Amino acid sequence: MKIAKVLALLILLAGIGYYSFNYFKNSSPQSQQADWYKKIDKDGDGKLSAAEFKAMDTNGDGVISQQEAEAYGVPASEFKRWDKNGDGSLSQEELNTCGC
Numbered sequence: 001m002k003i004a005k006v007l008a009l010l011i012l013l014a015g016i017g018y019y020s021f022n023y024f025k026n027s028s029p030q031s032q033q034a035d036w037y038k039k040i041d042k043d044g045d046g047k048l049s050a051a052e053f054k055a056m057d058t059n060g061d062g063v064i065s066q067q068e069a070e071a072y073g074v075p076a077s078e079f080k081r082w083d084k085n086g087d088g089s090l091s092q093e094e095l096n097t098c099g100c
Helices: 002-026 035-040 050-056 066-071 076-082 092-098
Strands: none
Touching: 035 050, 050 092, 066 076, 076 092
């Protein structure tokens, strides 16, 4: 019986830890955002607007290439995370979907 209580407590603590980690990992107040993100999020609202997207799309083709993103300092790992369909470019829809 004592082992069952200890295991239950460990499971509870692990759940709380997991929830806390994911909550704080996914929160992005302006003060915690990376400098490269602050550079592209001109209005500081934590999301990339159509105007901010257009500013990154330097060749005007309607998508942001990895090179265009790198010019703004977007890390390759972030670009890959945002590129939901894996085509090597970011559409406004993909950025809206990722909550960027």
